[in-house]
Amino acid sequence: MSTPAKTRVVGASVPRKEGVDKLMGRACYVDDIEREGMWHGATVRSGIPRGLIRSITFDRRIDWSEFAIVTAADIPGENCIQLIVADQPCVADGKVNHCEEAILLLAHPDKHKLREAVSAVQIEYEPLPAIFTIEESERQDVIVWGADNLLKSFLLEKGDIDSAWAGAAHIVEGEYRTGAQEHLYIENQGMIAEYSAKSGVTVWGSLQCPYYVFKALRPVFDLPEDKIRVIQTETGGAFGGKEDYPSIIACHAALLAMKSGHPVKMVYDRMEDLAATTKRHPSRVRHRTALDRDGKLLAMEIDLATDGGAYATLSSTVLSRATLHSTGPYLCPNIRARATSWATNYIPYGAFRGFGAPQAIFAMERHMDEIAAALAIDPVELRRRNFLHVGDNNATEQQMREPVILDQLLDRALKESDYHARRAQFARDNPASAIKRGLGIAAFYHGSGFTGSGEVYLNSQAGIDLTPEGKVRVLASNTEFGQGTNTVLTQVAAEALGIDYAAVSMASPDTGIVPNSGPTVASRTSMVVGRIIERAASQLLALLREHAGLGSTYTQRDFFAACQRYRASHGEVVSLCRYEAPPGIVWDDQKYHGEAYGASAWAVYVAQVAVDTVTYSAEVEDFWAVQEVGRVIHPVMAAGQVEGGIAQGIGYALYEKVVWQDGRMANNQMTNYIMPTAQDVPPIHVYFEQIPFRYGGFGAKGIGELPHDGPAPAILNAIRDATGVAFNAIPLLPEDLYAGLVATEEMAPR
């Protein structure tokens, strides 16, 4: 393995760029901001899953002249939230397709008057039949979207699967399900909007992707680009939940600002945020797998289906990533993966850390343990026999040219967790104990950056400039929402420019200031945008050497003096670069063939779980996470990403259940949607093997999503190890454990 090049700033755990402001309570989140003459906005929602709007009545108890009221008729441009498919209205116009659809928008100077006003709007509907499961949508008895309810489908094929079954020594089948999951960022969604005929629309808000909001506002207001400005405020967690939904709130707040003539703040309360905003796609994955006598994979047939909710939003791209992660980190000559996403009458499901991969990996890694059981092979050994290695072709026949060190990751995970000794101990202790302990493993990868030709299509631009005050500033539209964008991108710039970390700042994430360096999603910031910043820094140094006399060795003072000379002779000091694809990236979107990802992060996770056979609770007692994410730019933040992702993964597996009632989220409170607390997280041991990726920012690959992929299958595999019972659906709550364990006891011979 190569050793990372010696660096000063990269690889050091420097203080978080905006850390002091956050710790002093000075950081400005959207709800901390007031604008002169500001009003407050609220949304009147449908409340029924599907139907035609027959009438809208305003209760006379309310003095409606005090309110600004927006309906679909007030939209100056297109009534549509632009994303991938133009199917989602900004404000419902005549019909509704889920319970939280916006029908009217209200604004008033006093936010406390809004709740009563919202409930004083009566809407009568002609209800239409609604559907709530993948199976109902597949049956197509009721069509709720397009011609056939099918939001998107993919077919991935390798080899000749049909002829592979005959020669198999074993065929193992299984079906695996995952539920919806709520992001539960602690800061609810919110926006402030201003409108004037002269300057157009300006919004400030809690969001991941300023240019997504920008692109959504333009058609709704039918305004040119220079009349739209989007500014991210400090954002209190996102996890994908603030990728697409902020476009809706921004449009709503801006429409109210236009109608009222005042700045309008719309901040959801927790119940509204939980009920109305996106969640992780529920999934159903069926595996049929052929193996030879030695447990080597011969064929994998996968049928992967997701529930997309009422509108297309990001379901196609989530499905794409699910498809491309559905075969796991294994070599298999014959593959057919058929993936479909189906419309239902729930709120649209959206992006959530992992973006389809956690669902696909849950199924694959749970299935591997069922294969191991069927073949009576140790789960560790089964994985080892089938791992991808350098030179192998994966499911899309992408040849593994970058290092793949799964064996090494597995060895480290086994060693750090003392896997074999612990399992032996549990095997001795469990029979006499009401608490059954087990260990479970998951091996997986996560593709970094946009899929296939996505990064080329994004054509991201980012760079560095010198402010009028003479400060070096990173220009990027990538946003900070806890994961460390500000710190990592300024580290990269400081390292590449040869100046101090403290001498570099981040430009405000404001579309009026920063170029479009793409969305802050897909574990792409450090790797893709970091690399652009690194190149922009080299380009700036070359300029200063050529035109401003910067020497081959220089101090920070020399650097800034050269910047000033350049400014005096050439004007603005700015260096921008665009994305350049690594060589040899060829992707066929039609055949789903080629290099789906320029790089992947790889991991092996081990969970230790205790199942209490008296209370039927399952507790994760210890957790080991070994990963290769390229060069680690900031060790403390990288470990923090892994630990936070694992905690969310534990919630996904054991706690977090969205309860639906007639299409509405019934447990839309923190009281009854349960996430892991300080009392629930186990010790988490994090290990990095570092192999710098030459096309990532200082060798970085993606890290943010990877840690959410592995915990759920590792935990359910540990429960199988502890109890001998295969649980194939998450979330696995005590009542589910009870049902499964009791059913197994009843079936067992006495």
Place this chain on the structure above:
Amino acid sequence: MSKGERATRSEQCPAITFNVNGEIRIVNVPPMKRLLDVLREDLHLTGTKEGCGEGECGSCSVRMNGELVNSCLVPVLQAEGAEIQTVEGLALHGDLHPLQKAFLEHGGAQCGICTPGMLMAAAQLLDQNPHPGIVQIREALAGNLCRCTGFIRIFESVAEATKLANAHLATESTSGQLRDARREVPHAR
């Protein structure tokens, strides 16, 4: 709610006096207005955050008369005469509190929205137990939800802060006088 709110800032509202971060503050607001809203809207102390509005997430945690409270559950009338500390009152003369230093160094804050409440819960713990073990730290922070960190680095930060400066904490603490003035207020979990 709207009935009470109509009286906002009118002379009908009784003056409520309390001490926030060492300063006497007088507000004329409806007595049932949430302490959280009084801090944020009337006193412009926006460091205290709202996460759920029902006492589950702990983002709005402040210290009141030596107790940790969820300020979203405290009607401001209960704060009459109280001593209140918010995150803005944690740093002394511009110097970061040992907890703030430790959170900065050990990755205890990511998105930062739970951080003010988490710091207040941790400050409350260290005030009562200058040498907490991991069990006490987990218990003390169990009412404060963090969705970013998985808590591991918060535990480390708190443990590190105890090492950093117990002396600093002892001199800064106002616990003695606050405990004497303890009154019945909703407890943070």
